[in-house]
Amino acid sequence: MYEQELWEKFISTNNINSNEYDSWSFGGDADLLANLVINGKKTATSSLYLLYELENEPLPKKDSYNIILNSKNEAVCIIQTKKVYVTPFNKITKEHAYKEGEGDKSLEYWQKIHEDFFSNCLKEINLKFSDNMKVVCEEFEMIFKP
Secondary structure (H helix, E strand, O other), X not given: OOHXXXXXXXXXXXXXXXXXXXXXXXXOOHHHHHHHHHOOOOOEEEEXXXXXXXXXXXXXXXXXXXXXEOOOOOEEEEEEEEEXXXXXXXXXXXXXXXXXXXXXXXXXXXXXXXXXXXXXXXXXXXXXXXXXXXXXXXXXXXXXXX
């Protein structure tokens, strides 16, 4: 389904008068992570604060709508941001790791997978990962799926 099509279904079903949303896919395995959201196992995500700074992008905002795309750029669901905070990588909590819903949901798994992912992102721009880098943590709720 196209993102505009999903959005129109959502706003007409829920009597929402807004056209403000972002659309994006998760980094890494977009399909796996989108399925975790659809199945209610993933209610949080994280990204490097530095990338927001370098791209001059605003941080996610509480109550904003996001259309999640799969690897084929098809809209699979809509989430609403519930909480956004910034913390160093080495201060991520086991609660946040659990909410991300990946692997065994442990902090150790989260640290390993995200250090690898963030390192690869930074490598593309000739920077190195450090465990005290700031991370943008976003908690959300899946509110609509086709």
